[in-house]
Amino acid sequence: MSSLSSRPDPAPLTTVQLGFGCNNRCLVCSQGELRESEALVPARQVESALVGLQGRTVVFVGGEPTLHPQLCELIELAKRRGARAVRLQTNARCFRDPARARLAKQAGLDGVEVALFGTATAMHDYHTASPGSFRETVRGLRALLAERVAIAVNVVVTRSNYRHLAEFPRLAQALRAEVVRFSPVRAIGRAGSAPHGYSAPSALLAPRLRQATQVAQALGIAVSPVDHPDFRFAGVGRFVPPAQSSLARPVRLAVLSGAVSSEAASSRSPSFAADLAAIA
Ligand code: SF4
Numbered sequence: 162m163s164s165l166s167s168r169p170d171p172a173p174l175t176t177v178q179l180g181f182g183c184n185n186r187c188l189v190c191s192q193g194e195l196r197e198s199e200a201l202v203p204a205r206q207v208e209s210a211l212v213g214l215q216g217r218t219v220v221f222v223g224g225e226p227t228l229h230p231q232l233c234e235l236i237e238l239a240k241r242r243g244a245r246a247v248r249l250q251t252n253a254r255c256f257r258d259p260a261r262a263r264l265a266k267q268a269g270l271d272g273v274e275v276a277l278f279g280t281a282t283a284m285h286d287y288h289t290a291s292p293g294s295f296r297e298t299v300r301g302l303r304a305l306l307a308e309r310v311a312i313a314v315n316v317v318v319t320r321s322n323y324r325h326l327a328e329f330p331r332l333a334q335a336l337r338a339e340v341v342r343f344s345p346v347r348a349i350g351r352a353g354s355a356p357h358g359y360s361a362p363s364a365l366l367a368p369r370l371r372q373a374t375q376v377a378q379a380l381g382i383a384v385s386p387v388d389h390p391d392f393r394f395a396g397v398g399r400f401v402p403p404a405q406s407s408l409a410r411p412v413r414l415a416v417l418s419g420a421v422s423s424e425a426a427s428s429r430s431p432s433f434a435a436d437l438a439a440i441a
Contacts, residue, residue: 172218172245177210178202179232183225185252186290187278189317189359193350196224204231208238215243220250227255233268240269248272253301254294262304272311275302278319280328281436288319299440302336313340318370323361326369330377330384335437340383343370 179202181195190196219239226232226249236247253275256262275298279285285295302312314333318326333341346352346359377384
């Protein structure tokens with residue numbers, strides 16, 4: 162498996178967008194109305210962007226890149242043209258079909274970054290406005306894991322899920338993800354047009370974020386609060402949150418070396434356990 166955490170990936174990124182369309186309808190989608198477009202970037206145009214890839218990591222993004230019918234061919238082409246690794250920024254729903262996961266792996270897929278908005282069905286599906294999306298994403302991740310595709314989880318922190326942040330590393334562990342990143346809602350697209358915004362209040366968020374980081378540390382999962390050399394998917398790189406963001410204050414990596422509180426390390430049964438057990 163191409164590891165996201167144990168083998169630092171300093172390779173520069175080439176980010177390639179395959180279209181804006183998506184099968185989720187997330188409340189905080191930065192694509193805004195663009196995602197209503199079903200237009201895909203023609204394969205020939207993508208091919209012309211896949212140049213000078215020697216030693217680089219190629220990240221296919223959308224919208225939802227798995228909606229592109231030539232995705233596997235494009236993954237193969239990126240590898241043939243010298244890409245060191247190929248990854249997807251995806252909601253992973255299509256990979257609920259194990260055959261899709263197998264084909265992507267055979268084409269050369271090394272890793273995925275999946276946005277999770279909740280640690281259980283109701284919380285995630287509320288944010289995606291897509292009933293059944295949590296179930297399909299979990300199934301997709303399991304199928305990718307079976308193909309030894311590395312998994313990174315991007316937790317988009319909102320005012321509706323920040324109280325549950327400490328559960329996300331546990332969910333990531335249950336899904337065998339190697340890296341967790343906590344990302345602010347960006348006040349653009351859908352989130353930008355919401356009158357009261359979706360960001361969690363900074364003062365209330367800070368202790369939750371600290372606790373979640375400690376839980377991840379206790380579980381041995383790499384955390385990328387703002388920026389991390391192994392977790393620079395989708396061209397995010399050194400992401401600077403907008404001033405309106407609840408995460409505008411940089412998260413100090415020093416918390417990673419702090420003592421793990423007994424509360425953070427507790428093994429209370431997480432709320433997602435029943436949901437995961439029910440997803441065959
Ligand atoms: S999965 Fe991503 S691209 Fe699709 S609607 Fe949600 S935020 Fe937008």
